[in-house]
Amino acid sequence: MPDRDLIGPWLRRFLTEYIVSERNLARNTRASYRDTFKLLLPFASRKVRKPIERLAMQDLTSALVLKFLAHLEQERGCSVRTRNQRLAAIRAFARFVGSRDPAQVEWCSHIRAIASKKAMLPPVGWLSREEMEAMLAVPDRKNRRGQSEYALLLFLYNTGARVSEVTQLKVRDLTLDRDRGGHDLATLHGKGGKIRQCPLWSETERVLAEQIIGRAPEAPVFLSRLGHAYTRFGVYRLVERCAADVPRLAGRAVTPHVIRHTTACHLVLAGVDINTIRAWLGHVSISTTNIYAEIDLTLKANAVALCEVGSPGPKRRWKEDKDLMAFLNGL
Template sequence: MREHELLGPWLRRFLTEYIVTERNLARNTRSSYRDTFRLLLPFASREVRKPVDRLMVRDLASSLVLKFLAHVEDHRGCSVRTRNQRLAGIKAFARFVGSRDPAHVEWCGCIRAMSSKKSMQPSVGWLTRPEMEAMLAVPDRRTGRGQHEYALLLFLYNTGARVSEATQLKVRDLSLGAQRGGHDLATLHGKGGKIRQCPLWPETERVLAHEIRDREMDAPVFVSRLGTGFTRFGVYRLIERCAAQIPMLAGRAITPHVIRHTTACHLVLAGVDINTIRAWLGHVSISTTNIYAEIDLTLKANAVALCEVGQERPRRSWKEDKDLMAFLRSL
């Protein structure tokens, strides 16, 4: 068996050379591709009855990939969007192999011809201002732990940051200089290595200044009760725990992304233009941000009022319009 027919060497080159060195893809994208094959390889091994290290590229036939995608949905309980994400990782690998070995062009074409499944755009979940204020009131700020949790919740609401952007925030990323004639800013490192700056409210600046006292520049801004940086899982648990203590949020799934949606929706209600909100949230395309222009019934009612058909006005002959006749004679 020739080495270029084995799946292992190709996959190693794809994960360690192509997506890191050649493409320089974001860390989360690399993790997504890695996780796809961590699921796919054991599944393929069981289907073709071969050890993982003896799998061949052609063993990943389109029929097997379809079975794997069905397994992701039916047995793992994943959504259609997750299923399509797994397929995107497999297609990227097929494109890599096909572009470097003509013997696998046909296999590559079969994989890349597979279609993504249509999925419904999930509705935008967000909190009203009283609900968000209730969330901020949950942490007990008389304790150190409550102060840490309040600072994190307030920062998420202020900036609309993704959970990964908040957990990766370092002390050096904060510019707290309003009292010295500057601007209070947080530098966020977003998806794809993109960097953006978000202004901070005076309350956020005060809380964060207290949080980072006596900390090194490379230290995380948000720390848990153990003194270590918050993890993604820790942020999710914190928000779930706070939401569980608010009766008006009973039965609703509140996540860090819901708070991100909340920031965007409140900016829309405040009259901030959609392009500014796009830059605030770090969206590449404004079409992603446009969903927030459709979420509030108040905005829709105002738009309808502007277009409301009123009572028909009595018509008047243009000859009776003295101002119009004077205007015409003056030309």
């Protein structure tokens, strides 16, 4: 069988050339695509009774892909959103193959015709200002470890950074220039290599300056108790542990992403423009940021009050408004 008919050579090109060199996708996206095929290929091998290295493009039929997606939901217990995420990776692979081999165009069209399932978006969880301040008060700042944990939590709240952006933060990414008349900024490296800068509060600048004393520019900003850079798991564990020590947060799932939502919601409540919040959080589309404008009941109540039925109208007719008439006559 020619190599161009086998899945293996195409998949190697897709994962090592296309998504890395041509698309420059984020590291987490690459890992997600890789994991999709780590699940799909053994499943397909069992169904068609072929070794993985002998699987052909035509073995990966739309019917088999649908069975795989059902397997994810029913046997592995994955959510609809995870199912759709795996399907997106398979579609991207089909599009890649179809764009480079005309003989595979028909196969590509069958795979790309598989529809995504409608998934209900989960409600956005966020913390009130009092709850966030209670979490910040948990670390014992009398010792070095507590100071480091407080700095990390405060940085998450200040910037609304993703976990990956926090774990990748280096000393060289901090610009602490307020004393020299400049601005305190953190340069965050986000999804797809996108870079943005977030202003830092004076308190955040103070605790970060203490953390990075004597460190090289390439050193990580946040270190665990063992002196190593924080991992994703370490950041999640810290947030969960601090939330567990706040009685009013009992039974609630608090993650670093909840703190990111909290930052956005507090910016909305402070009257910050939604497009500014989009840039602050590093969203590509403002439609992603719009969810934060819809979740606060106070904003909704104020909007309803503006158009309340039966509200008293003006006491005078417009013709009796002498100032208005004078204005119109003077035009």
